[in-house]
Amino acid sequence: MKDVSRPTDSSLINSQTPSFRTFELKEECGINNLPNQIMAKTISDGFVFNILCVGETACGKSSLLDSLFNTRLDSTPSTHENTRVYLRKNTYDLFEREIRLKLTVVETAGFGDQINKDDSFKIIGDFIDEQFQTYLDEELKIKRNLSNYHDTRIHVCLYFISPTGHSLKALDLVTMKYLDSKVNIIPIIAKSDTISKNELQRFKQNILNELNLAGVKIYRFPTDDETLAEENLKANNLLPLAVVGSNETVKVGNQYVRARQYPWGIVQVENENHCDFKKLRESLIEKNMLDLIETTHSKHYEIFRRNRLTELGLNDNIDGKPLSISDTLDMKRNELRQELEKREQQLKEAFIQKVKDKEIDLKEAEKQINEQLTNIKKQYKDQKDKCDEKWRILEQEMNLFEQRKRANVGTIKKGTKKK
Structure with a gap:
């Protein structure tokens, strides 16, 4: 009987690249409601945004965040007495026109206050990696629930640079270099109202030159979207952004505005002629929050x-060919088996070598013992020979003594008889 093999499922599929045909529907079927469905679900689920604020103590991190979100976020001021760097984490639910944002703010405390600052940036990097690891653990679960998972990955790092007016501190440069592959970094000059405009421009240029020289990659607002390209380009040209934050309101004209009041005048937080705060808020929240979230993930x-x-030990491909999970596991299993066999062989060889070394040691010990025994026997023989010689001499002396004794006794007896 002729064997007729059944074609496999893959053989039934055209291997050539399929051609696509475009149809304009004559009547609506509901496809155009997909954006509305996505919008409704997104509004229902809300958004998650996580900010990391890195900067020295009392550089205005909390007041800037309050100004960014137009509210008073609860935060505990830190002191300069911290013996190590630690992170303070707070989560808030913010609502604006029925849109819910779960905002998590992580602030450094004690950053730059220690004499030995070697581990300061590592603590921050380890925290970012921990959030990635937690997400990866959830992603790799057999039964995962990412739709309800609270994402704690840091989406942006606002790096507060102290307004020295000269150049970056070594700690700032090292920290940003260490973090640039882990998080989107937006450098900002804190309390920029403490230096003049001319000094500020030179300070900005010095910072950019040092960052470029050190190869630090900061976040650039995207310019590929035509609707945002112009505004984002302006924001990029202002980096690092010079900002001022304040929780106080001052009456200017007929309205109250966030500002800092000095004897010489008023610095308005949202006045673009005074600082870059407004540009920061627009670029960070209004225009590019979604890009920051997506860039963090992708x-x-x-x-x-x-x-x-x-x-x-998991690889996407080998020799340019994609690997399935089962193939990857088999390959890893074979690697472990080979490693086990190699280790077993090494242990056997090490054991054999130890046995050989021990045999050599035992033979050497036996040789030494035999030599010692030979020496002892020789010493014993020498001593015995000496003793035998002394005994022979002693016997001769004793025999001679007996002979003399008998001779003397005989002489005495003869003398007695004569009398």
Whole structure:
């Protein structure tokens, strides 16, 4: 009987690239409601945004955040007495026109206050990696629930630079270099109202030159969207943004505005002629918040994920061919088996070598013992010979003594008889 093999499922599919045909529907079927569905679900679920604020103590981190979100976020002021750097984390639910934002703010405390600052940036980097690891653990679960998972990955790092007016501190440069592959960094000059405009421009240029020289990659607002390109380009040209924050309101004209009041005048927080705060809020919240979230997931998290999975021995492909999970597991199992066999062989060789070394040691010990025994026997023989010689001499002396004794006794007896 002729064997007729059944074609596989893959053979039934045209391997050539399929051609697509475009149809304009004559009547609506509901496709145009997809954006509305997405919008309704997004509004229902709300948004998550996580900010990391890095900067020295009392550089205005809390007041700037209050100004950014037009509210008074509860925060505890830190002192300069911290012996180490630690992070304070607070989560808030913000509502604006029925849109809910779950905002998490992580602030550094004690940053730059220690004499030894070597580990300051590592604590921050480890925290960012921990959030990536937590998300990866959830992602790798057999039964995962990412739709209800509270994402704690840091979406942006606002790096507060103290207004020295000269150049970056070494700690700032090292920290930003360490973090630039882990998070979107937006450098900002804190309390920029404490230096003059001319000094501020020179300070900005010095900062950019040092960042470029050190190869630090800061976040650039995207310019590929035509609707945002012009505004984002302006914001990029202002980096690092010079900002001022305040929780006080001052009456200017007929309205109250956030400002800082000095004897010489008023610095308005949202006045673009006074500082870059308004540009920061527009670029960070109004225009590019979604891009920051997506960049965190598609760039920084992917770098961490790829490195972590590579450490675990999982590869996407080999020789340019994609690998399935089962293939990857089989390959990893074979690698472990080979490693086990190699280790077992090494242990056997090490054991055999130890046995050989021990045999050599035992033979050497036996040789030494035999030599010692030979020496002892020789010493014993020498001593015995000496003793025998002394005994022979002693016997001769004793015999001679007996002979003399008998001779003397005989002489005495003869003398007695004569008398």
